[in-house]
Structures are given as structure tokens and as C-alpha cells.
Amino acid sequence: MSWIVLIASGILEAVWATALGRSAGFTKLWPSVVFGTALVASMGGLAFALRTIPVGAGYAVWVGIGAALTVLYAMTFGGEGFSLAKTLLVLGIVACVIGLKLLH
Structure with a gap:
């Protein structure tokens, strides 16, 4: 169960990171609300998962999932340029x- 929560929390990390970028310094309401909600849920899930998963592995997995999904989302929908090198590096994170x- 902890691993499922950790994976969901990593996905939510990508959500809050993307929302943070779209909030324009917290001047846009809905991206700011999404950021705050996803941040609290992501951190809560990470805290829950780390009760049974070693902190080093748990944190690395959480960050890795969030980073990989954030880059993939930005390349697909956010106007960030696509490159084979970037894709291979994201696959390395995965x-x-x-x-x-x-x-573990």
C-alpha cells in the first residue's frame, strides 16, 4: 500500500510543479489553488509512505516520478522543446x- 501511495504522491508532485509554473507567481487563482491542494496531498502521501519505505529510496522515487512526469508534460503540452537526448534522460530517471x- 505504501508504494501505491508513494507513486500517487509522485504524480501529484508533477501536478503541483506544473501548476506552480502556470500560477504566474500566484497571481492566477485556479493554478494557485491546484498547486496548494496537490502540494498538501503530495507531501501527505510522501509522509505516509515513508512510515514503511526507507527515506532515501522513498524520496528518490517520489522526486524521480515527479521530475519525469513534469518534463514529459512540458514537452507534450507546455511548449518545451522535444529532443531525443531529453527523452533518453527521462527514461534513465524512470x-x-x-x-x-x-x-526494496
């Missing part, structure tokens, strides 16, 4: 996240 999960 491989490392899977590796950490397999070790």
Missing part, C-alpha cells in the same frame, strides 16, 4: 526509479 523499487 529506469532508476524502477531499480530502486526492485531493491
